[in-house]
Amino acid sequence: MLVLTRRINEAIKIGDDVEVKVLGIDGDQIKLGITAPNNIDIHRMEVYIDIQEQNSEAAGVSTDLLHLLKNNTKKD
Numbered sequence: 001m002l003v004l005t006r007r008i009n010e011a012i013k014i015g016d017d018v019e020v021k022v023l024g025i026d027g028d029q030i031k032l033g034i035t036a037p038n039n040i041d042i043h044r045m046e047v048y049i050d051i052q053e054q055n056s057e058a059a060g061v062s063t064d065l066l067h068l069l070k071n072n073t074k075k076d
Contacts, residue, residue: 046070 004012011021017037024031034042043051049070 006012006022008022008024011019013019018040019035021033021035022030023033036042053067053070
């Protein structure tokens with residue numbers, strides 16, 4: 001994992017097409033602005049995991065690995 005320090009209005013680039021900018025800091029919350037092409041889906045981790053679980057259930061695939069990921073994410 002790459003760990004970076006940024007201040008308000010500073011950004012990082014991911015590849016040529018994605019920019020993540022710090023818009024604000026309020027206590028323990030950070031407001032991020034993300035600029036990316038329309039073909040790139042952007043979700044909060046908990047939403048992403050829920051989508052993956054629903055897709056796996058619809059495909060009849062075991063969701064054990066997704067449950068492990070979800071439980072590990074909650075600890076962070």
